[in-house]
Amino acid sequence: MKKILTANRLSDGEAVWLAADHSWVERIDDAEVACSEEAREKLERAGKAAFLKNEVVDVELIDVELVDGKIWPIRLRERIRAAGPTIHPELGKQARRPVPVAA
Amino acid sequence: MYRYDEFDHAFVKARVAQFRDQVTRRLDGEITEDQFKPLRLMNGVYLQLHAYMLRIAIPYGTLASRQMRVLAHIARTYDKGYGHFTTRQNLQFHWPALTDIPQILEDLASVEMHCIQTSGNCIRNVTADHFAGAAADEVADPRPYAEILRQWSSVHPEFSYLPRKFKIAVTGAERDRAAIQVHDIGLHLKRNEQGELGFAVYVGGGLGRTPMVAKKIRDFLPEQDLLSYTTAILRVYNLHGRRDNKYKARIKILVHETGTVELTAQVEKEFAALRDSELKLPDADIRAIQAYFAPPVLPARPEGDAVIAAAVADKGFATWLRRNLHTHKNSDYASVTISLKGIGEVPGDITADQMDAVADIAERYAFDEIRVSHEQNLVLPHVARADLKAVYDRLVEIGLATSNAGLVTDIIACPGLDYCALANARSIPVAQEISRRFAAQEKQDEIGDLKVKISGCINACGHHHVGHIGILGVEKKGTELYQITLGGSGDEHTAIGEIIGRGFTADEIADAVETIVETYLSLRHDKSETFLAAYRRLGAAPFKEALYGSEAKAA
Numbered sequence: 257m258k259k260i261l262t263a264n265r266l267s268d269g270e271a272v273w274l275a276a277d278h279s280w281v282e283r284i285d286d287a288e289v290a291c292s293e294e295a296r297e298k299l300e301r302a303g304k305a306a307f308l309k310n311e312v313v314d315v316e317l318i319d320v321e322l323v324d325g326k327i328w329p330i331r332l333r334e335r336i337r338a339a340g341p342t343i344h345p346e347l348g349k350q351a352r353r354p355v356p357v358a359a
Numbered sequence: 360m361y362r363y364d365e366f367d368h369a370f371v372k373a374r375v376a377q378f379r380d381q382v383t384r385r386l387d388g389e390i391t392e393d394q395f396k397p398l399r400l401m402n403g404v405y406l407q408l409h410a411y412m413l414r415i416a417i418p419y420g421t422l423a424s425r426q427m428r429v430l431a432h433i434a435r436t437y438d439k440g441y442g443h444f445t446t447r448q449n450l451q452f453h454w455p456a457l458t459d460i461p462q463i464l465e466d467l468a469s470v471e472m473h474c475i476q477t478s479g480n481c482i483r484n485v486t487a488d489h490f491a492g493a494a495a496d497e498v499a500d501p502r503p504y505a506e507i508l509r510q511w512s513s514v515h516p517e518f519s520y521l522p523r524k525f526k527i528a529v530t531g532a533e534r535d536r537a538a539i540q541v542h543d544i545g546l547h548l549k550r551n552e553q554g555e556l557g558f559a560v561y562v563g564g565g566l567g568r569t570p571m572v573a574k575k576i577r578d579f580l581p582e583q584d585l586l587s588y589t590t591a592i593l594r595v596y597n598l599h600g601r602r603d604n605k606y607k608a609r610i611k612i613l614v615h616e617t618g619t620v621e622l623t624a625q626v627e628k629e630f631a632a633l634r635d636s637e638l639k640l641p642d643a644d645i646r647a648i649q650a651y652f653a654p655p656v657l658p659a660r661p662e663g664d665a666v667i668a669a670a671v672a673d674k675g676f677a678t679w680l681r682r683n684l685h686t687h688k689n690s691d692y693a694s695v696t697i698s699l700k701g702i703g704e705v706p707g708d709i710t711a712d713q714m715d716a717v718a719d720i721a722e723r724y725a726f727d728e729i730r731v732s733h734e735q736n737l738v739l740p741h742v743a744r745a746d747l748k749a750v751y752d753r754l755v756e757i758g759l760a761t762s763n764a765g766l767v768t769d770i771i772a773c774p775g776l777d778y779c780a781l782a783n784a785r786s787i788p789v790a791q792e793i794s795r796r797f798a799a800q801e802k803q804d805e806i807g808d809l810k811v812k813i814s815g816c817i818n819a820c821g822h823h824h825v826g827h828i829g830i831l832g833v834e835k836k837g838t839e840l841y842q843i844t845l846g847g848s849g850d851e852h853t854a855i856g857e858i859i860g861r862g863f864t865a866d867e868i869a870d871a872v873e874t875i876v877e878t879y880l881s882l883r884h885d886k887s888e889t890f891l892a893a894y895r896r897l898g899a900a901p902f903k904e905a906l907y908g909s910e911a912k913a914a
Contacts, residue, residue: 267386268456269410310388314406330837333776337408341777343705343787347439347454348409 257319260287260327261299262334263312271337271349272312278302280312282349284327284338289320360421360728361506361651363471370513371468374475378402379461386458399457401481402464403474407780410454414477415467419487419505419529420448420731424718426470427729431714433463442714444699444707446771446822447526448486448731449477453778475513480521482512482593486528488536489732492654493694493740495686499556501531501548503649504585507640511586518593522600523608525593526565529558533851538733540564540573540853541825543610544592549579557581562592562622563614566819570855571611574619576626582645584630587638591629595622655726655741660691663744670748678800679751679762685738693744695725696764697737697754702798703791706772707735709759716757724750733822734771736764766803767811767876768794771822775815775832776839782815784832784839785865789813792869797876806876809890810848825849827891828875829856830868841868845875845902846894859899860907871906878905 261274272280273287281287290296296317303315319330329335340348363371378398385395399405403414415430422430430450434442437459438452445451455463467473476483485505492500508527512518518525528542539545545561558580564573580588596610599617614622671677685694697717699707709717717737721729724746725739732738742750754760763769770793773779775786790813797803812826816833823829829844840862847856863871876890878901883893894902 264406264410266392267458269406271409307392310386310392313392332834332837332839333408333782336776340409341787342785343777343791 257330258321259290259296259299259317260284260320260329261290261303261315262287262318262337263303263306263315266310266313274299274302274306278306280306284329287327289322289327290317360423361418361502361648367471368468371471371473371475374402374473375461375464375468378464382457382461397479400478401475402460403477404457404460405478405780407453407778408776409778411457411460412778413452413455413460413463413474414445415450415452415472415474416477416484417448417450417472417731418509419485419491419502420489420733421491421502422729422731423470424722424727424729426472427714427718427721429466429470429472431711431718433466434711434714437463441708441710443705443774444709444731444735444737446733446735446773446820447484448489448733449484450731451774453774478524479519480523480525481519482508482515482521482525482527485509485512486526486537486542486733488530488532489730489734489736489738490536490685490694490740491531491730492652493685493687493692494532494536495688496534497532497688498549499531500649500652500654501529501537501546502652503645504546504548504558504582505529506648506651507585507645508589511589518597521593521597522602523605523610525596525610527589535849535851535853536732538822538825538849538853540851541566541570541822541849542573544589545573546585551579555581558585560588560592562626563611563619564853565609565611566822566824567609568606568817568819569609569612569615570819570824571615572853572855573611574614576619576623583640583642584634585640587633587636588626588630590638591626591633594629595625599625654688655728657689657692657726657741657743660743660745663691663747666745666748673748675755675760675762676748676751678804679760680747681804682762682766683764684747687741691744692741693747695739695742695747695750696732697739697759698761698763698769699736699759700763700769700794701758701761702768703795705787706770706790709737713757713759716753717759720750720753734769736769762800763803765808765810767797767806767809768803770794770811770813771826772813773815773820775813775821779815781818782832783817783834784815784841786813786815786821786830786832789830789832789841789865789868793872796869796873805886806880807886807889809876811872812847822849823847824855825853826856827894828872830872833862835862839865841865841871843868843871843875843906845899846891848891857899860903860910874905875902878902 276288339350530537531548547559560577561573730738772786772790776782814821825847844856
């Protein structure tokens with residue numbers, strides 16, 4: 257199963273994902289996808305370091321698929337985190353740019 | 360209403376300064392998340408899916424206009440222009456940055472508000488009947504006792520680290536509008552044969568994973584013994600409540616496992632030792648707190664009937680009068696429910712502009728008092744009947760004149776998976792869809808009183824167990840599935856709803872609710888037989904048959 261690393265930013269709680277350059281990005285599309293055990297461990301190590309540096313909290317590896325080359329979280333919960341509340345399309349990340357419909 | 364004294368001001372101010380320092384130290388990395396998390400929770404700060412969430416205490420659901428205006432200011436300045444009233448009479452903001460929260464707390468403190476004990480394993484915000492101090496059927500106002508409990512329980516050194524959270528509700532009328540039998544302690548304020556005030560005491564009610572109806576352990580507790588008896592209950596709970604398993608840690612489990620007779624004996628034993636201690640409430644103290652809650656001076660306004668008679672040609676107004684009023688002690692007045700359940704809207708949500716407008720209306724027409732109901736509506740407790748049309752017209756202007764109090768579209772729903780980190784399924788979209796299905800006023804009126812309550816997880820913030828129709832969202836094989844319970848109620852005849860059968864998908868759930876309602880309409884004796892009464896007479900069978908057909912027969 258493919259994985260990406262997600263967390264919430266400490267200062268404002270914003271949902272973020274770890275990118276290939278180890279920065280935390282606000283768009284799920286920019287997340288680094290780990291396809292091997294080795295890559296997953298690398299993500300986890302980077303997440304732990306960021307947690308210890310007080311950049312992020314609630315660090316978690318989540319399951320994703322690639323659909324037409326785009327990251328698609330398996331769980332609805334993670335799709336909603338990536339977009340924003342389904343009841344308020346005008347709020348959250350989905351309001352900033354088009355994001356695939358969560359549900 | 361209650362006004363902070365010097366001690367209260369200093370206490371809340373000190374707490375704001377303390378939390379400001381804690382946030383600074385956290386952001387600077389001086390304290391870890393493990394150290395910080397319990398501190399932020401003690402100040403009502405949660406982390407949810409998209410952002411932090413701040414839960415603001417509204418003691419016994421009572422607000423003044425100036426407080427509502429500060430909530431509007433916070434919504435506008437630090438959040439996304441709206442707030443969400445909850446089933447515990449609190450208000451939640453779903454988008455604040457941690458860096459802004461100390462300033463938000465300072466703004467709240469300026470109008471005697473805070474977020475203390477809105478989370479954590481402590482005694483939470485004490486809730487009360489939203490018509491307290493106004494309802495015609497009330498024996499006495501329950502809020503002075505809720506305030507006494509609030510003062511006593513605030514950072515109570517013995518009860519700040521209980522096995523689990525602890526919720527107390529107080530009602531002052533036979534008709535229970537505070538759902539006291541599904542609280543850890545429920546207090547029913549009443550008079551004995553000598554005319555003295557006291558409480559029937561219920562213990563061990565609760566919803567969540569293991570729903571339980573509270574047991575009455577005292578028929579009459581004299582008012583001066585309120586704190587000693589409550590302390591006795593909490594001592595027994597604190598000592599014997601389970602700390603090994605979070606899911607078995609609430610007092611309801613202790614009551615269930617110990618047995619009501621034995622638990623009552625333990626409480627009475629503690630009480631005997633405490634009864635004549637410093638916890639005994641001096642009469643003068645009770646009267647001093649009661650004085651804060653003295654009802655406003657209500658001038659005679661006998662012209663109400665004439666004003667209403669002249670206005671009822673307005674069909675919308677007539678419908679609103681029929682549904683959204685509650686009988687006031689003073690016949691020139693009424694209590695008004697401001698529905699936060701517009702058709703297809705988010706239950707409990709209110710915009711900053713609406714908050715300001717409600718504050719203006721309350722100031723001009725309602726003696727500056729606003730209440731929050733556990734059903735996620737607002738209430739103006741004291742409105743002259745002669746002013747009802749004016750109030751209605753202003754509510755129409757701000758989109759808050761929906762005439763559905765107590766009807767099928769007056770749905771309770773928790774925030775669910777659209778916001779909440781604990782949720783397994785969404786609640787609000789289900790509420791919105793049901794609301795749209797039953798949008799027609801005539802249809803709703805025809806159905807009559809019907810409480811639909813929706814939770815997005817087993818923790819049951821949406822009180823689904825006590826919904827006449829309860830809906831629980833779960834996650835099954837990666838999709839949302841909704842389980843229906845029927846026959847629950849959260850009043851003086853509290854009952855836990857029964858699961859009717861297999862769950863329904865998000866696409867099916869509104870159809871299922873329609874089927875249930877149509878079944879009721881076809882089987883009720885007449886319009887006077889409510890959904891709940893009909894369900895109690897008929898049982899689950901006809902509803903199962905309607906929902907599952909041959910499948911139900913086979914089972």
